[in-house]
Amino acid sequence: MDASVPRPRAADLLAWYDRHRRVLPWRALPGERADPYRVWVSEIMLQQTTIAAVKPYYERFMARFPTVEALAAAPSESVMQAWAGLGYYSRARNLHACAQAVVHRHAGRFPDSEEGLRALPGIGAYTAGAVAAIAFDRPAVAVDGNVERVVTRLFAIEDEMPGAKPLIREQVLALLPHDRPGDFAQALMDLGATICTPRSPACGLCPWREPCRARRAGTQESFPRKAAKKPGRTRYGAAFVAMRADGAVLVRTRPARGLLGGMVEVPGSDWRADYDLGDALRDQPVPAPWRRLMLPVRHVFTHFPLELTVFAARVPLATRVPEGMRFTPFARLKEEAFPNVFLKALEAGLDELERAS
Ligand code: SF4
Structure with missing residues (x-):
């Protein structure tokens, strides 16, 4: 790698986040502590769906089940009914089972580590990382498609997806600040969603435009690299x-x-x-x-x-x-x-x- 390119710094991203963070119904305000229940519900709803589509469902869901205890005690038909329209109904079933596990196994408190979260129904690596970082400020990484795009561009990672995933994770871990891991996770998500977009990223507004190797080479839109689809048999x-x-x-x-x-x-x-x-x-x-x-x-x-x-x-x-x-x-x-x-x-x-x- 070209040693003259400066290394990206978490502090630059966090300073940008402090000015431009998105206001989202499940997100804590600056200085407030995030509620793990709200973070968890939003992360499950956001899998495969956009923020705009999720917002009205999320608000109705929270009005109906304001706490993990309320969700755990609800009949499954009413959980499915509140979920109807979001699709992927196995997620709603897992959500309900997870709420019951939190209430019965953990006295209504979400575990505060990635391992503890992963042991719950329906919580995979991404959700465990996101909840651990955002709700508990644990030094955890949550790599979704937005983060993959930012990181492969930032370091001009030539490996094809999905093979590049371990390297992306490694790079995010190396950037992770110890004082604000929760804000860092959300800042990366916001950067990918609003600035480092799939088409025409707004590099001029990006806090990492200097260290970004793809921006320097003018090849931003070609990352992440994807393997050409193999045609099926004739x-x-x-x-x-x-x-x-x-x-x-x-x-x-x-x-x-x-x-x-x-x-x-x-x-x-x-x-x-x-x-x-x-x-x-x-x-x-x-x-x-x-x-x-x-x-x-x-x-x-x-x-x-x-x-x-x-x-x-x-x-x-x-x-x-x-x-x-x-x-x-x-x-x-x-x-x-x-x-x-x-x-x-x-x-x-x-x-x-x-x-x-
Ligand atoms: S400079 Fe452009 S391509 Fe690089 S991370 Fe920022 S927005 Fe993405």
Whole structure:
């Protein structure tokens, strides 16, 4: 590392925090001691959800269950009802179980160490670190996505996520001030949420702009480094373009749920990595003199590439319509909600039929 770059100092971040700290309903005012119950409830609610979405739920929840004893004594239906809308209902169940454990095992007082907190239901490493630091001023670290972003940029950590996590933790521990660990944890969260944002971080306002290695190199937005997603295995399948003597084409609507849900397709097989094209005629929607196209239609979905072999045939006017399918007149095909992959299959099949006629 370039020794001319100054080391970031916790004091600079804390001075910034003293001026710009966010006012949040669960956060203690300067000089006040945070209530572990309030900190804990907010941290559980904030997992996977934004502060703006959580605030009204948090306030209603606190009005209904103002203490850990009130929460522990409540019937589980009323806890679930107060949680409804936040999703992840196992968290609400764990929250209730945790409140009961605090009341019954710890006489209503939250343990004040990370280890003690981690032994409670539903409290993982992040929440234990956050509650220990914020509510008890323990020298604990709470590394969430915001903190990962700040620290990987600050030190230009090239390791990819999630492999970089231990190094990030190490760097946060090395920065941790012994006098104000709770404020430091909240300051890091605030910096990540308001200044060191994923896109266009406001480096000009950042208390660590001098020591920040990514800012110096102009590469802020490329951190944290992420491994390129591995594409899934290619799947294969067959698609059948059946054109009736009046020009209408056989189609069907896909089930509402699942991939391309509710969209329109030409009938075909399942898509599988081990699909055997030799058996494709087992999937034909109607018996017909199918012509197999030489070139498959290729499409890349987010999780896997697809190779669809197209079969095309002309069928008589009197062809029985299979259950769940319909013939769409040629002139109305463009009104059907075909996704790209089936548009490609349809066009390839129609071209083949035109060539063969
Ligand atoms: S200087 Fe910019 S990139 Fe670096 S920590 Fe501050 S806001 Fe983030």
